[in-house]
Structure formats: C-alpha cells, structure tokens
Amino acid sequence: MQSIIKIESLSKKYKEADQFSLNDVSLNINEGEIFGLLGPNGAGKTTLISMLCGLVKPTSGHFSIDGLDYQHHSSKIKKIIGIVPQEYALYPTLTARENLHYFGSMYGLKGSDLKDKVIETLDLLGLLKFADKPVETFSGGMKRRVNLIAGILHKPKVLFLDEPTVGVDVQSKNAIIDYLKVLNQNGTSIIYTSHHLAEAEDFCTNIAILDRGRIYAKGTPSTLINSVEDARNLEDVFISLTGKDLRDAI
Amino acid sequence: MLYKIWMSIVKEFLLLKRDLGGLIILFIMPLVLVITVTLIQDSTFKTVSDSKIPILLVDNDKGSVSKTVFENLEKSNLFSVVTQIDNKTITEDIARENVYKGKFQLAIVIPKNLSSDLQAKVDQNVEKIVSSLGMTDSTATSEPQPIIKEKEVKLYFDPAVQMSFKNAVMSSIDKMISQIETKSIYTTFEKQLGEGSTNFEQKSFISFKEIIPKINNKEVRPNSVQHNVPAWTLFAIFFIVIPLSINIVKEKSQGTFVRLRTNPVSSLVVIIGKTITYSVICMIQFYMMVAVAVFLFPSIGLPSLNIEGHLALMSVVALFSGFAAIGFGILLGTIASTQEQSAPFGATSVIILAAIGGIWVPVFAMPKIMQIIAKSSPMNWGLDAFYDVLLRNVTFLEIIPKISLLFLFFILTTAIALFYDKKKRAV
Numbered sequence: 155m156q157s158i159i160k161i162e163s164l165s166k167k168y169k170e171a172d173q174f175s176l177n178d179v180s181l182n183i184n185e186g187e188i189f190g191l192l193g194p195n196g197a198g199k200t201t202l203i204s205m206l207c208g209l210v211k212p213t214s215g216h217f218s219i220d221g222l223d224y225q226h227h228s229s230k231i232k233k234i235i236g237i238v239p240q241e242y243a244l245y246p247t248l249t250a251r252e253n254l255h256y257f258g259s260m261y262g263l264k265g266s267d268l269k270d271k272v273i274e275t276l277d278l279l280g281l282l283k284f285a286d287k288p289v290e291t292f293s294g295g296m297k298r299r300v301n302l303i304a305g306i307l308h309k310p311k312v313l314f315l316d317e318p319t320v321g322v323d324v325q326s327k328n329a330i331i332d333y334l335k336v337l338n339q340n341g342t343s344i345i346y347t348s349h350h351l352a353e354a355e356d357f358c359t360n361i362a363i364l365d366r367g368r369i370y371a372k373g374t375p376s377t378l379i380n381s382v383e384d385a386r387n388l389e390d391v392f393i394s395l396t397g398k399d400l401r402d403a404i
Numbered sequence: 405m406l407y408k409i410w411m412s413i414v415k416e417f418l419l420l421k422r423d424l425g426g427l428i429i430l431f432i433m434p435l436v437l438v439i440t441v442t443l444i445q446d447s448t449f450k451t452v453s454d455s456k457i458p459i460l461l462v463d464n465d466k467g468s469v470s471k472t473v474f475e476n477l478e479k480s481n482l483f484s485v486v487t488q489i490d491n492k493t494i495t496e497d498i499a500r501e502n503v504y505k506g507k508f509q510l511a512i513v514i515p516k517n518l519s520s521d522l523q524a525k526v527d528q529n530v531e532k533i534v535s536s537l538g539m540t541d542s543t544a545t546s547e548p549q550p551i552i553k554e555k556e557v558k559l560y561f562d563p564a565v566q567m568s569f570k571n572a573v574m575s576s577i578d579k580m581i582s583q584i585e586t587k588s589i590y591t592t593f594e595k596q597l598g599e600g601s602t603n604f605e606q607k608s609f610i611s612f613k614e615i616i617p618k619i620n621n622k623e624v625r626p627n628s629v630q631h632n633v634p635a636w637t638l639f640a641i642f643f644i645v646i647p648l649s650i651n652i653v654k655e656k657s658q659g660t661f662v663r664l665r666t667n668p669v670s671s672l673v674v675i676i677g678k679t680i681t682y683s684v685i686c687m688i689q690f691y692m693m694v695a696v697a698v699f700l701f702p703s704i705g706l707p708s709l710n711i712e713g714h715l716a717l718m719s720v721v722a723l724f725s726g727f728a729a730i731g732f733g734i735l736l737g738t739i740a741s742t743q744e745q746s747a748p749f750g751a752t753s754v755i756i757l758a759a760i761g762g763i764w765v766p767v768f769a770m771p772k773i774m775q776i777i778a779k780s781s782p783m784n785w786g787l788d789a790f791y792d793v794l795l796r797n798v799t800f801l802e803i804i805p806k807i808s809l810l811f812l813f814f815i816l817t818t819a820i821a822l823f824y825d826k827k828k829r830a831v
Contacts, residue, residue, distance in 0.1 A: 259407060
C-alpha cells in the first residue's frame, strides 16, 4: 500500500520547554488507513498533529503528505488535508449553515456545489433541521458534529481528528464514528487521537502508542494486544507500555 | 481569492449583525456623543440669556466704581450678578464659603473706598502733571500729598473651575477696571483744565475686527458644529478599535483562528476581509454623523454643519482615518490574548490618542513637547485633514500628505501585527 504520510526523525522542542515534546519520531501511514495516535496527556499527540497540519514548525526532521514536502508545498498540503480540532472551532453566533458556508468557501467551494454539500452532510449527521439555528444554542454533541463537517466539506485526502468524540453522548459518538467510517471507505485517510481506547480498538486499522514524545509501539490493534502478555484489550497494552503514573503537568 | 475575501466580508457582517452591544458601540454611542458634546460646547460659546453664569459681587465700596463694575457685568450677558443670598447682603466670608463649596463659580470682592481712593489717586497724579506744566494757580500752596495705598479687587474661583474659564474672566475684569481708570483720568483732566476746554474723546481709538475667511464669496464663520463634528466623528471612527480587536481575540479563543490557519487561505485574505467590512462601518458611521449634523442639529437649536462642496473630500479623509483605526485594531487584537486586555486597552488608548491628537485641547495650546507628540497621533492627522477640508477649503492635492500618513499607519500596524503573529507561531 502507498504511504500517504511519511515522517522522518521529527522532533519538536518548544522555546520555553526543558524537554522535547516530540523526539525523533519516524512513521509511515498508508493511504486508506484509520491511524490512531494514542497516549497519555503530554505524550506529544497534539504536537504531532499540529505539525502535520502546519500549525507548529518542527525543530528538526521532515515529513511529507501525499508526496508533498511540507517545507515547499505547505499551501498545497492545506488543500488536501482536513482538520477537526478538539475545541469547537466555530463562530457561536452564526448558524450551522453560515459557519459551514464560510469554512467551505475557504477551501474554494462555492455556489450550488457548496450549498448542496452543506445540506447533504448536515442531513447525514442529523442536523439539517437545525441548520439555521445559531451554533451557540447547540448541545455538545451537535457542536462536535458541525465541527466535523467543517473539516470534511472539501473531501480531504487526509483527515486529522483530535479527540473528535470527547464530551459527547453515545448517540452523537456513534453518528460521528459511523460517518468517519463512510468517509474512510470513500478514500479519506484518517489520523485520529483519542483517550477512548475501546473506541480506538474498534475504529482504527493501525495504532501508534506515544509517550514522552516517543513512539513506544506500533501496529494493528490485534497485533498490539497479542504483543503484550496477558493483555485482553488495548487498555492493558496502554497501561503496560505507559505505566500507571499520573501525567499531570502545567 | 476574491470569492474568499467576499465570503470573509459576509461572515464579518453576520458576526456584527448578531452582536447588539457591538452595534451600539459602533452606531448609537458616536451619535449620542456628537450630539451631547456639540450641545455642551455650543452653549459655552453662545451668549444666550438662559445660560448666564451666576456670580457673587461683594460691594464694600458702594461708590461709582463698584456701580460701574456691576453694570458692566450685567451688560456682559455672560454673568448674572448676585449681591444677596437669602435676602442678606453678601460679605467676603459668605462669598468665599459659597465659592469654595462650589455653589458659585466666582466671587468678586470690591474693596472699601475704591471709588474715593481711585479718584484721590488720579487727582494727585493729574495735579502733578498740570503743575509740572506750570498751569496751576500761583497762589496755591503746595501741601504734602497724603499717601494712597494701592487697591486690590479680589477674585475667588471655585477650585473646580477650569483654567481657561479663569483666564477669560480675569482678562475681562482686568479690561473693565482699566477702562474705569482711564475714564477717571480723562474726567479729572477735564475738570483740572477748567470750563471751556475741549471735551476729551473717550471712545477707544484702536479697535479690532476679525476677518472671516470667504469661500465662494461667502463668509465661513467657524462654529462649534464645524469644530465638533469632525473631531467627534474621528473619535467614533477610532472606537472601531474595540469591536475589531475583540473580534480578533474571540477568533483566537474560539479556535476559529486556528482552523483558518489550517485552511488554504492566507492571512492577507482574512485581514482584507476585516478591513473592507470595518471600512464600510466607518463610512456608515461618518455619513450618519454628517446627516445628524446637517439635518438634526438645526431642529435642536444648533447650527447646521456646512458641508457645501466638501462631502467628497471629507469622505476621503473619513475613509483613510478608518484605515488607520482598523490597522490599530488589528494590531491590538493580534497582541492581546483576552478580551479583558483588548477592550480596556483599546478604549484607553483611543482616548489618549484623542487627547494627544487635539480632539479636546487644540494642539497649538499644548506645551511644546506635547505639540511634538501630537504630530505623531493619527487622530491629529485626521483632524487636521478634516479642518483643512471643512474650514480651510483646500484641494485634494493638499490633503494627500495627511491621508498618506494615515494609510502608512494602517500598513505599518498591520505589518507589525502579521510579523508578531508569525513570530508568536514560531514556538
């Protein structure tokens, strides 16, 4: 299978920090994969995704997405990726439709193509009847779904999801996961971070477990479970690799 | 790119439409401000009977001088003279107490025997001059003249009274007293020279006349409206800094700014979108203020703003002033991390820029160092450009230096904001 993301010795040390947030990480993510980045707080998951989305500059190392080198083709990369951030990156006083029209237009979508796509996706995620209500009146689950739509309207080749189901009810979570599976079947590669290990086990085709800026293990969920003695699920693997210590940090 | 800019503009207008507080700041407050300030300042300049300032007069003299002072003050149309409180004649102590408590703004205390002593002093001086000219009666004995002490008219001011008011009052009272002294000298000379001598012409020989500039053969007399409307319009335009900086801070805190950075859209598109939107807002503000000054002011007793032949150039100045304000708002919004930082800082800095720029106190009346600082305030460039257009009847070419400065300020502040943002992102 062809690599969609190639990461070579990628490191990041923030200016004020004492330690590397990401330390010499190399990774290949294949086209069509749902790749899970799992790890405790401060493991470097968000830093890695932020670098891949062009939000943070690497301290050293290199990566390319769909064969496009990040240093020379950052604007081309932006056109083929989508991001669903952990926070609701939406204008609360605008309606769902207005938000989506705006963010869709930033990807160059316009006219009836944009309008139809917004209606279609809102409908698929059960939000069409709320399309003209301000987002600030939505529940957490509804906001999460609009947040997701804003990142996928332009049919990205690669979709980055930073904890897309955090703080939502079971129904919304299922709707989001089901929709993401459909997207993946239609050719979108997904890179996903989460603390819901059971969800990741079910959802991801491949997983990397990160801690302290390094990759501790990599493979399919079943390979990872089989690689650790007495592990019954991904949570057992996770605990065995990252330990039980609390990771509180300020 | 054009479509992205257009959609950014649509989004900005939608955000503004849903923000009632922001709309009030943008449109209602400037109107309230310009009407209130112009009404207040207009009444300061007008000498209308119903706006007379009551002042206390303590007459310890009870002679011709105090009578003249009383009559002149009453005639001035500026003051109404109070000589009694609760049917009691005012003493110096009562006057002092009332003024220092702020019940009255001014008390004038005329000393005892002022009229008689002034007359005696003038008599002595005139007699000296006449005798030095050998025009005195030869039989008259030269008796030693009694020493007459100099007299003081005391003025008590309410400590809260502004310096400009104090200076104006002191100057007019000084003038009034000088006239009384001069008149007294003339009268004494006439008496000394005896009957048959020619009456002195006591009317002032030198007078002054203000030459009003003419535009199209019509005198353009500046009034409070011509001064206030440009000044407060500019102030309102600059208040756009607050909603604009809050808008940017909100985008950062809501995460939409981060989303935009991951989208294939340059910062320039976002900035152009905001600049066009807020420029339109500035122009709406400007035309609303002008409309109020032209059509509403006459119905509330204020002079109408004369914009005859000036509207196009005034619009140009308003637009470029708007650019300067937008640049400042973008910079502030980029640097501030929270609304708690941007809103108070924005409001305070606009007030400081207004003060420095000569919105309240004309630049020529400022201390030397402040005059130099004033030249660096975009509000001063804007205000001067407005006055050039409205009062000095200049052409477009003559305002180019000022509007260029305003545009440069916009470019500079926006460039700093972009640079700061880039630097901040390189974490």
